[in-house]
Amino acid sequence: MFRKFAKALMVTVMVLGFAAPAFAVETLNLVFLSNTNDEEYDAALVLKNYVESRTPEIKIEIFAGSQLCGGARECFEALDAGIVDIYVATAGGTAVVYPAVGALDLPYVFESDELVNELMAGEYPEKLRTILYDGTQGKYLMMAFSNTGGWRNYANAKHPFKTPADIKGLKLRTVENQVQMEQVRLHGGSPTPIPFMEVYTSLQTGVVDGTLNSITDLTNVKLHERAKYMTLDGHNYMFCMWFMATDRFKGFSEKERDILMAGFDLMGRVQNGVQVRKELDAWKVFQDAGGEIYDPSAEEKAAFRKSVEPLRDWYLKEYKEEGAKFLGALDAGVVEAEKRIAKRHASILDPK
Secondary structure (H helix, E strand, C coil), X not given: CHHHHHHHHHHHHHHHCCCCCCCCCEEEEEEECCCCCCHHHHHHHHHHHHHHCCCCCEEEEEEECCCCCCCHHHHHHHHHHCCCCEEEEEHHHHCCCCHHHXXXXXXXXXXXXXXXXXXXXXXXXXXXXXXXHHHCCCCEEEEEEEEEEEEEEEXXXXXXXXXXXXXXXXXXXXXXXXXXXXXXXXXXXXXXXXXXXXXXXXXXXXXXXXXXXXXXHHHHCCHHHCCCEEEEEEEEEEEEEEEEEHHHHHCCCHHHHHHHHHHHHHHHHHHHHHHHHHHHHXXXXXXXXXXXXXXXXXXXXXXXXXXXXXXXXXXXXXXXXXXXXXXXXXXXXXXXXXXXXXXXHHHHHCCC
16 A cells, blocks of 8 residues: 555656755866866866765866956955855965965975975975965865976077076066066066966967966967977976865865865875876977977076075065965975985885
């Protein structure tokens, strides 16, 4: 009798259209300011798949480019307004809400891929998360810390940069980060802050002569069609931070938060590997299109370094106690990473 009643009830519900999901679905809008060629898209897909396959209560919608917001400042405002739920920014982008983070863009702090990978794998990301949380009055949570482009170099439309003197008088695109802007000034150039998705047009129209970006940045949005000269000075490394508004994240259940945190951890690890692989194709695309790569000699690199030596003191003077705190944590993270590398190398040479 009960089975017949249940079956009849189900038929009635279906016919009358009363069927409804047994749970409410939360949709998270994820934004990154590039296109689907970018490693951030691969990372976003990993997060989306991980989270959605483990809980039907959360869906992640991915928005590439400037669909929901066009630049770092606008995207953080959209995060505040709840229009955007997940946003990824470089140090330069994050500087619009916490200026001292610009120290991550200080030139020539990092010497090798091994060093930056060890930095990301050590205790530093936890320290950075706390600093950013405190520095934004608890508004944002850094959910992941990763590589989004590898080494940043000088690319331009005029001529190879062999010495700092070759930059003098040129207009170079930077992000809204005073550290990057001061770096260009010290070389004698004119810094011009422009949102990333506007750089191609700016190069095309002569608003800028060049840009500070990685090889994958260039080829992902075809900047290499305009900036055909790249100098491999490797002045800094392009880290990125994935953010959620604190109140938004804490609104989820404990189970959902655990799934999100595990997903962000995985996406950061995947993004690191994807970026390194994408660089191989990017270099080929750049050279096949007639791009010219200049690898400075040791003496020429030393000249670039010397030209920006005042920048560290400028940073400390500009950001005072907050700058000293941030830079101190970064320096400590680098020292820790160097010690771990030395220990690992020693164990490989003598595994007893």
